[in-house]
Amino acid sequence: MLKQAVFQSKLLPYLLVLPQLAVVLVFFYWPAGQAVIQSFLMQDAFGLSTVFVWFDNYRELLADPDYFAAILRTFAFSFAIALSSLSLALLLAVMADRPLRGSTFYRTLLIWPYAVAPPVVGVLWIFMLNPSLGVIAHGLRALGIDWNPLLDGHQAALLIILAAAWKQISYNFLFFLAGLQAIPASVIEAAAIDGARPMRRFWTIIFPLLSPTIFFLIVVNVVYAFFETFGIIDTMTRGGPAKATETLVYKVYSDGLLGGNLGSSAAQSVILMGIVIALTAFQFRFVERKVNY
Amino acid sequence: MAFRSFGPTAAAATAIAVTLAMAAPAQAVTEIQWWHAMTGGNNEVVVKLANDFNASQSDYKVVPAYKGSYPDTMNAGIAAFRAGNAPHIMQVFEVGTATMMSATGAVKPVYKLMQETGETFDPNAYLPAITGYYSTSKGEMLSFPFNSSSMVMWVNLDALKKAGITEIPKTWPQVFDDAKKLKAAGYATCGFSTAWVTWANLEQLSAWHNVPLASKANGLDGFDTKLEFNGPVQIKHLEKLIELQKDKTYDYSGRTNAGEGRFTSGECPLFLTSSGFFGNVKSQAKFNWTNAPMPYYPDVQGAPQNSIIGGASLWVMGGKTPEEYKGVAKFLAFLSDTDRQVAIHKASGYLPITKAAYEKAKADGFYNEQPYLETPIKELTNKPPTENSRGLRLGNMVQLRDLWAEEIEQALAGKKTAKEALDAAVTRGNTMLRQFEKTAVR
Numbered sequence: 001m002l003k004q005a006v007f008q009s010k011l012l013p014y015l016l017v018l019p020q021l022a023v024v025l026v027f028f029y030w031p032a033g034q035a036v037i038q039s040f041l042m043q044d045a046f047g048l049s050t051v052f053v054w055f056d057n058y059r060e061l062l063a064d065p066d067y068f069a070a071i072l073r074t075f076a077f078s079f080a081i082a083l084s085s086l087s088l089a090l091l092l093a094v095m096a097d098r099p100l101r102g103s104t105f106y107r108t109l110l111i112w113p114y115a116v117a118p119p120v121v122g123v124l125w126i127f128m129l130n131p132s133l134g135v136i137a138h139g140l141r142a143l144g145i146d147w148n149p150l151l152d153g154h155q156a157a158l159l160i161i162l163a164a165a166w167k168q169i170s171y172n173f174l175f176f177l178a179g180l181q182a183i184p185a186s187v188i189e190a191a192a193i194d195g196a197r198p199m200r201r202f203w204t205i206i207f208p209l210l211s212p213t214i215f216f217l218i219v220v221n222v223v224y225a226f227f228e229t230f231g232i233i234d235t236m237t238r239g240g241p242a243k244a245t246e247t248l249v250y251k252v253y254s255d256g257l258l259g260g261n262l263g264s265s266a267a268q269s270v271i272l273m274g275i276v277i278a279l280t281a282f283q284f285r286f287v288e289r290k291v292n293y
Numbered sequence: 294m295a296f297r298s299f300g301p302t303a304a305a306a307t308a309i310a311v312t313l314a315m316a317a318p319a320q321a322v323t324e325i326q327w328w329h330a331m332t333g334g335n336n337e338v339v340v341k342l343a344n345d346f347n348a349s350q351s352d353y354k355v356v357p358a359y360k361g362s363y364p365d366t367m368n369a370g371i372a373a374f375r376a377g378n379a380p381h382i383m384q385v386f387e388v389g390t391a392t393m394m395s396a397t398g399a400v401k402p403v404y405k406l407m408q409e410t411g412e413t414f415d416p417n418a419y420l421p422a423i424t425g426y427y428s429t430s431k432g433e434m435l436s437f438p439f440n441s442s443s444m445v446m447w448v449n450l451d452a453l454k455k456a457g458i459t460e461i462p463k464t465w466p467q468v469f470d471d472a473k474k475l476k477a478a479g480y481a482t483c484g485f486s487t488a489w490v491t492w493a494n495l496e497q498l499s500a501w502h503n504v505p506l507a508s509k510a511n512g513l514d515g516f517d518t519k520l521e522f523n524g525p526v527q528i529k530h531l532e533k534l535i536e537l538q539k540d541k542t543y544d545y546s547g548r549t550n551a552g553e554g555r556f557t558s559g560e561c562p563l564f565l566t567s568s569g570f571f572g573n574v575k576s577q578a579k580f581n582w583t584n585a586p587m588p589y590y591p592d593v594q595g596a597p598q599n600s601i602i603g604g605a606s607l608w609v610m611g612g613k614t615p616e617e618y619k620g621v622a623k624f625l626a627f628l629s630d631t632d633r634q635v636a637i638h639k640a641s642g643y644l645p646i647t648k649a650a651y652e653k654a655k656a657d658g659f660y661n662e663q664p665y666l667e668t669p670i671k672e673l674t675n676k677p678p679t680e681n682s683r684g685l686r687l688g689n690m691v692q693l694r695d696l697w698a699e700e701i702e703q704a705l706a707g708k709k710t711a712k713e714a715l716d717a718a719v720t721r722g723n724t725m726l727r728q729f730e731k732t733a734v735r
Contacts, residue, residue, distance in 0.1 A: 044732040045392055046399040047375045132482065132555050150547050151538075151706045239695070240548065241702040257368055259692035260392060261728065 038266035045260035057267035074247040078225035085165040089172030097180045114170035118231030125163040126236055153244025156237050160245050164229045172217050179213035219283050248272050325620045326380035327357045330366040338640050346627050353620035374399055379610040381621050386605045388690035393608050395733035401609040404433040410622035418647050422673035426684030427606045430514045436606040437625050440643040442569035443600045443669035444497045450581040452562030465588045472542045475562050483544040485563035488553050491697045493565045495522050500682035501587055502526050503598035511685040516730045520722045523715035526593055531711035538705045545705050548698040567603055568669035571642035584665045586672050598682045600672035644670055688729030693722050
């Protein structure tokens with residue numbers, strides 16, 4: 001149950017939320033509104049000639065098979081990134097939750113990658129996996145694998161998923177660890193006394209009790225995969241080879257900023273916003289019902 | 294939730310920040326803002342030029358500002374223009390030329406600026422191979438060439454010796470043979486390669502063999518240009534690359550210059566990229582090196598023709614006061630000075646833009662010591678430019694290049710034949726050009 005705060009004056013609560021509202025208005029609603037307006041216009045890069053074209057930008061997008069390919073690709077990426085980083089983080093968190101000597105040290109190490117900016121992550125992985133310079137790439141070649149993400153779209157996609165998932169593991173780990181530590185030890189001990197083995201204890205007790213954390217992280221991870229992977233893609237593959245790593249957010253950037261087609265870019269932003277709002281709403285409506293709080 | 298919009302809001306915000314940052318006290322001198330994308334040693338050249346100009350007179354002050362990469366600088370300039378405070382001078386890379394040109398009113402053509410301000414300006418003093426790229430079909434100079442380069446073949450001489458090759462290859466068939474020998478001599482992962490895959494294998498290849506890349510003189514004569522690079526020369530070349538990619542005699546090095554390190558590390562002994570790569574080769578290569586003109590197919594009539602330039606030029610933005618324009622014109626005249634051009638050329642490795650500066654560098658014996666700095670000029674001035682080799686001017690060129698590269702990548706990965714890939718690149722590219730034509734201001 002939420003606590004009810006009782007205010008003496010009518011005005012005070014509004015005053016208290018005003019700063020937050022102002023921030024949201026200026027940094028979210030205003031630009032989002034601008035994007036909506038822009039998506040109905042056709043402009044040259046300099047904004048010298050503006051034509052109001054109603055839904056032309058949207059129509060062109062929806063008639064473009066490339067755009068649908070980008071949507072599918074983005075979902076595939078999100079799924080792969082969320083699944084791999086969540087499962088690995090959960091495994092690590094369960095391991096780190098034990099009373100180990102030096103556990104603080106391990107935890108700190110595991111959390112570290114979260115502090116690395118996405119473009120830097122991209123550069124780091126490129127150093128390891130660049131076909132001509134990379135340490136790992138040399139190893140792969142020695143094993144007889146033809147490693148060439150510059151030309152092989154599947155390998156490039158794998159590269160992005162690896163780097164993006166690696167960065168997100170830390171964040172997920174933190175939340176899982178906190179979630180695990182919130183589970184009362186007595187419940188687990190009782191199960192242990194009743195003879196439940198560790199695996200069974202995990203699936204019947206720990207996992208269900210972690211479900212709110214898992215649900216929250218799924219939302220966060222999907223949004224992360226949709227937006228935050230931009231820096232990684234830009235430094236690693238720039239959407240190539242042959243669009244194999246062009247996600248929706250990268251397409252918005254390349255059409256708008258590199259191509260100067262602001263109308264189409266804005267229309268894509270609006271659709272992207274719609275997709276994410278729908279996703280989040282869907283998750284909160286349907287997934288949340290299955291969550292035990 | 295993070296939601297990014299790259300609309301005019303972002304532009305306005307940038308512009309406001311820029312204005313705040315530049316709010317300077319009013320002075321008697323007129324300030325000329327110069328936005329550029331030069332880093333490292335070239336940034337020092339820019340700063341020195343501005344300082345020298347400011348010291349040479351007391352009415353005007355040129356203030357250079359580094360704005361990030363080429364695309365970043367261009368976007369910053371466009372955003373500032375939309376917010377109503379563009380810089381006076383903006384450095385734009387060659388592929389942004391069509392976008393700048395189409396913006397009538399946003400830019401002030403250089404020839405007009407010089408006419409109106411009455412500054413000394415002789416269009417014939419400049420090397421036509423360079424200024425042609427930035428001029429109308431009538432020869433009116435639209436932007437001022439600042440740092441120009443061209444594409445050359447960088448050669449690892451030690452590797453050639455190791456493979457028993459006595460002569461630097463001049464033609465493509467020779468390059469293919471030599472690359473096979475080099476591969477056998479231990480360069481197993483890359484006999485030869487190119488940076489800037491489209492610039493090398495479509496744009497320069499077409500000009501160098503006097504075949505069209507696009508109609509209307511490659512777009513110089515109008516925005517209603519159509520792509521035409523799916524001809525026999527380009528298809529034959531791509532077919533060869535596909536065949537050699539299979540055993541790594543040729544190995545793809547990406548769309549930009551990110552693969553250039555493969556030459557300096559000694560991995561790729563023959564490597565086509567910009568002549569502007571000179572500074573890095575000089576400081577990083579631990580072997581004997583030189584460069585040579587791009588290879589050509591001897592069975593193509595008239596080849597080699599002449600190469601086209603890369604690099605960037607200075608655009609003068611519109612909507613400024615006559616007094617400010619006077620300062621900009623004086624600065625451009627200052628840059629054209631022969632001794633200054635020679636100095637820029639020697640310091641940066643970029644090409645001199647006036648005939649007089651080139652002659653002076655020659656007379657000084659500069660090229661006897663460093664012949665590789667003359668290679669791009671020899672390529673550019675190899676023959677008088679034709680319709681196919683004056684330059685190119687295609688809208689949305691940054692994206693066009695990405696789109697062409699996508700198709701070439703598919704061909705090299707064995708998913709398409711050379712013809713299928715180039716046909717698709719032409720068709721998809723034309724759709725994009727029509728889109729640009731619709732939005733371009735005429």
